[in-house]
Amino acid sequence: MSVKIGLEIHVQLNTKTKLFCRCPTKETEAPNEHTCPVCLGFPGSKPMLNKKAVEYAIMVARALNCKVNRTFIFSRKNYFYPDLPKNFQITQYEFPLAVDGFVDVNGKRIRIKRVHLEEDPGRLIHVGGDITTANYVLVDYNRSGIPLVEIVTEPDFESGKEAREFLQELSTMLEYIGVFDKEREGSMRVDANVSVEGGERVEIKNISGFADVEKALNYEILRQRMILKGGGKVGRETRHFDEKTKVTHVLRRKEFEEDYGYIPEPDLVVYSLDEAELKEIFARLPELPSQRVRRIVSRYSIPENLARVIVYKEKALADFFEECCKYFEDYVEIAKWVATDLLKCLNWHGISVKETKITPQGFVEMLKMIKNGEITARLGKEIIKQYVSTGKHPRKILEEMGIERIEESKLREICEEVLRENEKAANDYKNGRKEALQFLIGIVLKKTKGSADPKSAAKVLREMLES
Amino acid sequence: MEEKIEYWKIDESLLSHVTKVARLALSEEEIEKFTKELNEVLESFKKIDEANVDELQPMVHAVEVKNAWREDEEEKFQWEPFANTEHKEERYFKGPRIV
Amino acid sequence: MQNMELASYIEEAINGEVDVESLVERVEREVKEIQEGYECFITLANDIRQQVKNLEKTRKGKLFGVFVSVKDNICTKGLRTTAGSKILENYVPPFDATCVEKVKKEGGIIVGKTAMDEFGFGTFCVNTPFSIPKNPFDKSRSCGGSSGGAGCISRVANFPHVAIAESTGGSISCPACFCGVVGLTPTYGRVSRWGLIDYANSLDKIGCMGSCVKDVALLLEVIAGYDERDSTSLKTPVENYLHALKEVDEDSKIVERMRVGVPKEYFAEGVDEKISSKVWDAIKILESEGIPYEEISLPTTHYALPAYYIIAMAEASTNLAKYCGMRYGLHLRLEGNYDEYFSKVRAQGFGEEAKRRILLGTFARMAGYREAYYLKACKVRRKLVNEFKQAFSKFDALLAPTMPILPPKFEEIEKLTPAQAYAMDILTVAPNLAGVPMVSVPCGLVNGLPVGLHILGDHLQEKKILQLAYFFERVRKEKV
Helix, strand or coil, X not given: CCEEEEEEEEEECCCCECCCCCCECCCCCCCCCCCCCCCCCCCCCCCCEEHHHXXXXXHHHHHCCCEECCEECCEEEECXXXXXXXXXXXXXXXXXXXXXXXXXXXXXXXXXXXXXXXXXXXXXXXECCCCCCCCEEEEECCCCCCEXXXXXXXXCECCHHHHHHHHHHHHHHHHHHXXXXXXXXXXXXXXXXXXXXXXXXXXXXXXXXXXXXXXXXXXXXXXXXXXXXXXXXXXXXXXXXXXXXXXXXXXXXXXXXXXXXCEECCCCCEEECCHHHHXXXXXXXXXXXXXXXXXXXXXXXXXXXXXXXXXXXXXXXXXXXXXXXXXXXXXXXXXXXXXXXXXXXXXXXXXXXXXXXXXXXXXXXXXXXXXXXCCCXXXXXXXXXXXXXXXXXXHHHHHHHCCCCCCHXXXXXXXXXXXXXXXXXXXXXXXXXCCHHHHHHHHHHHHCCCCCCHHHHHXXXXXXXXX | XXXXXCCCCCCHXXXXXXXXXXXXXXXXXXXXXXXXXXXXXXXXXXXXXXXXCCCCCCCCXXXXXXXXXXXXXXXXCCCCCCCCCCCEECCXXXXXXXX | CCCCXXXXXXXXXXXXXXXXXXXXXXXXXHHHHHHHHHCCEEEECCCHHHHHHHHCCCCCCXXXXXXXXXXXXXXXCCECCCCCCHHHCCCCCCCCCHHHHHHHHCCCEEEEEECCCHHHCCCCCCCCCCCCCEECCEEEEECCCCCHHHHHHHHHCCCXXXXXXXXXXXXXXXXXXXXXXXXXXXXXXXECCCCECCCCCCCCEEEEEECCHHHHHHHHHHHECCCCCCCCCCCCCCCCHHHHHHHHHHCCHHHHCCCEEEEHHHHCCCCCHHHHHHHHHHHHHHHHCCCCEEEECCCCHHHHHHHHHHHHHHHXXXXXXXXXXXXXXXXXCCCCEHHHHHHHHHHHHCCHHHHHHHHHHHHHHCCCXXXXXXXXXXXXXXXXXXXXXXXXXXXCEEEEECCCCCCCEHHHHHHCCHHHHHHHHCCCHHHHHHCCCEEEEEEEEECCEEEEXXXXXXXXXXXXXXXXXXXXXXXXXXXC
């Protein structure tokens, strides 16, 4: 049975202020701290459009290859809900910002139906249970009025995996454009429409996080398939994804479907940009991730898989990589270290490279030390760890470790010592148990505090043992 | 087959539906009374169909303004948002449950 | 004091010839008496003395020492604002409307909030759980609506006063007409709506009422102007209206050069013959003073009433959705789910007329009906505006009666069905829908009750219509 999935993605734009008022959008612990009569819908308040939000939304639309409408208006979408201060949402219905775009993900083209601007509602907390069992709700309107870009796709996805991959591509793209903070909770929320051949369309509302999107879709496809296989019907309905149990269930609340009764927003006006203004905004679009991968591969001649890892982790890491390339010519080496050890450290700490004190020069210095044999690769890994957590320059770290370059004669001395102290292992080796060598190398490294190169130690030990 | 909509009139069941959309709980007497009154009003409005305006674009504002927008600059509004309500709990607004 | 124009009073107040503080006791007493006699206020300010004391520090302002009443759908910080509705019975706004800010800055003293139909829904100021103001000419009759309280106080105040009012479909003109005072409804967007509790956003206009044209012009100068908080606010610079009236004093030829149109649809059946006759008298007086008129036809007027009401109710139904017993306004104990709770609060808090308009307005926007009702009405609006624009390309002003009936008795109003009540707006809805400025001036009495002459102008032609109104007022005074 074929599957059709369409997504409606809501992305919070990281403008400084809200869409229709000057309240700050930055996160705060204090509920209802960033509010005013406008975003709380007090009588007599009126909206005033944030121009930057329009510019950001146009950049997004352009990155998604949409046709941007030069003239647009806003509309009132009328429904009642405790998180909606005016019991209507200012959005775009007729005459949205942009239409008819596409994104290519892993060789498949996903069509974008429309991109428009709207205001975020507040945040609900269900007290005494979940959405179906709570006694009452608490509402924090800090989020109310934050600019959202809504991206609606055609039902071009055929699996949960495709949807997830698209969302990852979209998320990185938005981060690169600089209009989106993917670390912020709730900055990207997804509604999905799923239909399995033979059944009707089911809407799953408000899923946060790509992993959950894939899970929700997989669950839903399975659920629908089973119903249809069993001879049942899948009717049009709205379902809610439970983050904890990872299943979808119906939110049965009313006997009637909300009638949004759209009217053009009469407190706002007509907005129109001329060709020159549009061109200027388009020109602000920076290099997108897929473009950057291609360029890095070609410019630095590094393998595509490494380039992808670096580019898609975060823009800052790709910037870091390219900056390093200014100071060291072994680009492949830089790429390897950035994409593996450095990345591992950052992930372990859960931070961005921007949040560390490491510098491209410092990082490259360490790579140079490895290249000219001053330190071993193994030691390098150790130094990276400390560099990331403390920010101290690699040379300083090396000094503090008290490690000096091991001279050949000193190495021979230590190897002799090790062989003397570990007769049994030495004999094991001589009797044919070659793995005993690893043990002995280990002891040499311990004694030299890792500053000996394992290969050299192996060579010397073997020489001594076999003589 | 889709039901053809008849304009300029409303019956009790349709009005009942509207009260739900508008979140306005009416008594049976009110529904009866309003149905009668609104039908009279709709009847009096019917003549607008003769206005011959189909070719025109709808007009939202009689005086048209373009591009009223502002810079992305913060301004903190000094106020006590909870001053006009008793439904609050620890700096949150309190509201009725969803289901 | 009663007949002194505000301008002279202000001058004397600033230079100290009149001590404003010494007036306070008398004004407070008078306001109480007026309230007892006519019930034109919903809330009286309790800090008049303090406001006057604060004036002493500035010694300047275009409205220095003038007592200003404010229609109760305009927010006054710290002073209860109800919009005439039980659902906002205890609401205290956290900010001043822009027009109130401006009045205070120019030395005006806020004296109280005037009575109105709930949210502006009404033509007779009877649709309200608060006071119903009584007509100063006959207390058994209506003051008109929805700015009934403003019309009333403008007529009876015996102290320096001017009123801020508001019109959506005629709510300044009607009470000005019924109370025998001057009422100016500016061009849509001329005065900022920041702080105005919405009835219909594309139709609401804040305006002025007073005992004479000059006072109204003065207030307009103060409250008009661009406001960055209101997206629909116009950037066109505000003219010096008072100066424009002085020009008429110096050279009445300014007005005599004006061409005036008389639309026949405004004298059709439905308009009391005696009223038509009085208005024609006024037109003839102007003619005799050298202002010729020409009868014209504005056929789209015929559709203005349904178009107005459909748009107004559609917008109103969305504006009133915010009143649901959560963040402000009437609340009940939190019980049930939100559908149940909201429905209960709204059923209790809104009056009958508000409910009717919410229902019709919601209906007009619903899927399947939206095109036939709401969008069609918006198309009629465009046709109407085009028609007015065409007329104003030929004429400086259009003249008509303000209201089709004399101020009715309260018992007569009770007998009206909603459809019949709406029909009373036939003469005011068209210019309001078109967003053109208009001024209603008294033009005589019929059976001891006032009749109003309505002067309509093109967008942003407040200066012209005020000049013509002032000229007419002067000519009338001379004839009496």
